[in-house]
Amino acid sequence: xxxxxxxxxxxxxxxxxxxxxxxxxxxxxxxxxxxxxxxxxxxxxxxxxxxxxxxxxxxxxxxxxxxxxxxxxxxxxxxxxxxxxxxxxxxxxxxxxxxxxxxxxxxxxxxxxxxxxxxxxxxxxxxxxxxxxxxxxxxxxxxxxxxxxxxxxxxxxxxxxxxxxxxxxxxxxxxxxxxxxxxxxxxxxxxxxxxxxxxxxxxxxxxxxxxxxxxxxxxxxxxxxxxxx
Amino acid sequence: xxxxxxxxxxxxxxxxxxxxxxxxxxxxxxxxxxxxxxxxxxxxxxxxxxxxxxxxxxxxxxxxxxxxxxxxxxxxxxxxxxxxxxxxxxxxxxxxxxxxxxxxxxxxxxxxxxxxxxxxxxxxxxxxxxxxxxxxxxxxxxxxxxxxxxxxxxxxxxxxxxxxxxxxxxxxxxxxxxxxxxxxxxxxxxxxxxxxxxxxxxxxxxxxxxxxxxxxxxxxxxxxxxxxx
DNA sequence: TTCGAAAAGTGTAAAATCTACATTAATAAA
DNA sequence: TTTATTAATGTAGATTTTACACTTTTCGAA
Numbered sequence: 001x002x003x004x005x006x007x008x009x010x011x012x013x014x015x016x017x018x019x020x021x022x023x024x025x026x027x028x029x030x031x032x033x034x035x036x037x038x039x040x041x042x043x044x045x046x047x048x049x050x051x052x053x054x055x056x057x058x059x060x061x062x063x064x065x066x067x068x069x070x071x072x073x074x075x076x077x078x079x080x081x082x083x084x085x086x087x088x089x090x091x092x093x094x095x096x097x098x099x100x101x102x103x104x105x106x107x108x109x110x111x112x113x114x115x116x117x118x119x120x121x122x123x124x125x126x127x128x129x130x131x132x133x134x135x136x137x138x139x140x141x142x143x144x145x146x147x148x149x150x151x152x153x154x155x156x157x158x159x160x161x162x163x164x165x166x167x168x169x170x171x172x173x174x175x176x177x178x179x180x181x182x183x184x185x186x187x188x189x190x191x192x193x194x195x196x197x198x199x200x201x202x203x204x205x206x207x208x209x210x211x212x213x214x215x216x217x218x219x220x221x222x223x224x225x226x227x228x229x
Numbered sequence: 230x231x232x233x234x235x236x237x238x239x240x241x242x243x244x245x246x247x248x249x250x251x252x253x254x255x256x257x258x259x260x261x262x263x264x265x266x267x268x269x270x271x272x273x274x275x276x277x278x279x280x281x282x283x284x285x286x287x288x289x290x291x292x293x294x295x296x297x298x299x300x301x302x303x304x305x306x307x308x309x310x311x312x313x314x315x316x317x318x319x320x321x322x323x324x325x326x327x328x329x330x331x332x333x334x335x336x337x338x339x340x341x342x343x344x345x346x347x348x349x350x351x352x353x354x355x356x357x358x359x360x361x362x363x364x365x366x367x368x369x370x371x372x373x374x375x376x377x378x379x380x381x382x383x384x385x386x387x388x389x390x391x392x393x394x395x396x397x398x399x400x401x402x403x404x405x406x407x408x409x410x411x412x413x414x415x416x417x418x419x420x421x422x423x424x425x426x427x428x429x430x431x432x433x434x435x436x437x438x439x440x441x442x443x444x445x446x447x448x449x450x451x452x453x454x455x456x457x458x
Numbered sequence: 459t460t461c462g463a464a465a466a467g468t469g470t471a472a473a474a475t476c477t478a479c480a481t482t483a484a485t486a487a488a
Numbered sequence: 489t490t491t492a493t494t495a496a497t498g499t500a501g502a503t504t505t506t507a508c509a510c511t512t513t514t515c516g517a518a
Binding site: 163184203205207 | 463464465466467468469
């Protein structure tokens with residue numbers, strides 16, 4: 001019978017995580033050397049299997065934490081991948097999630113206790129299975145997301161310069177942006193607070209530091225807008 | 230062990246289809262009375278279980294065809310739903326797909342041999358499980374899609390009037406559009422061919438019929454744009 | 459102390475796009 | 489031939505987007 005629960009096939013359900021980070025070198029992606037067969041030792045997204053009593057969103061969080069120690073990361077579902085032979089061992093459907101995190105905040109502990117590595121998106125090694133394709137889709141989604149939601153809160157340090165924000169957008173969109181136009185567009189979003197404090201690392205003159213106005217930022221997360229950069 | 234294939238749980242994987250159609254009454258959604266327990270007799274999206282040797286995309290096509298006879302329908306994956314108790318019988322993860330189809334082209338055969346029914350989106354009955362939530366997401370996705378890809382080829386008859394196209398967009402976006410602005414924006418997409426033929430049903434004067442320029446339409450499907458309606 | 463180097467900060471004019479809006483045209487039916 | 493009905497059409501003003509260059513600040517070197 002077509003729709004009998006009892007005769008329907010059951011399958012393994014995996015979750016793979018595309019974790020984006022950002023630092024002075026640009027947009028990065030977090031990868032691990034796979035620690036079990038098949039493809040042991042090859043570069044891979046962080047992944048694992050869904051447990052029966054678990055929701056996908058939670059599985060993504062659990063799996064991310066188990067490989068990185070990272071907690072309370074906001075992830076979004078990307079897509080379900082189901083090619084028959086995507087996993088050579090056994091039929092496995094994988095649901096991919098992606099997240100944005102601040103590298104500096106998390107890196108020390110993570111590198112100490114686990115073994116993930118950051119790669120510049122452009123320099124990422126070949127990945128196992130269909131993970132390259134997942135990564136490509138995630139980048140596309142991130143670019144799109146950038147055009148309708150604010151980005152940066154999760155990726156930048158608490159205090160940051162306008163230049164850092166500009167470089168974040170440039171590295172996500174992979175194109176140069178006009179500095180003055182960018183600043184006025186970002187300012188028109190009204191999500192930044194200019195501090196009375198300068199960062200003196202980057203120049204003699206020093207550049208003002210900003211933070212996000214969390215409330216306004218979150219409000220913008222809910223209501224899509226068009227940001228034409 | 231965390232990532233052992235042999236100890237990982239297997240789950241049922243369902244596919245549910247949100248089928249959008251359009252006719253003179255507006256945007257519609259195709260539903261069936263569920264023909265098996267639980268919730269037998271209640272309104273439901275068209276759905277079924279993934280088979281082990283099947284890709285999700287194909288499962289969506291197979292399931293749609295089994296309930297409607299519809300073939301060669303282009304569907305897009307929407308989201309994977311995994312609430313623990315979303316299906317009361319057994320843990321089931323469902324991947325939702327959505328599609329756009331032309332009601333008039335397909336209706337006769339479908340209604341004859343199967344028992345699905347069209348509902349105006351606004352008048353849809355309460356659905357089983359989390360199908361209401363799937364439908365809401367699909368509508369949101371369709372609206373978004375409408376702002377970055379052309380819509381209509383799959384939903385309108387071969388030849389259609391500008392008014393029909395306008396009403397399609399209005400019913401998807403659920404708002405009134407300015408006729409003249411709409412026409413000039415659509416024309417600027419350069420995807421329509423104006424025919425030397427009028428539809429005399431709707432008025433004394435008659436209104437010109439259009440078709441889509443399939444090539445240009447398809448090209449626009451690939452490259453996103455912003456259509457500010 | 460002055461000078462040079464390096465990045466920060468700032469404004470505008472022209473072009474493009476978006477919006478709001480009303481009249482005339484064509485035809486069939488009465 | 490008149491009337492009723494819907495189709496078709498254009499523009500001016502407002503808004504947004506784009507392209508673009510010079511001045512400011514301060515540290516460190518001469």
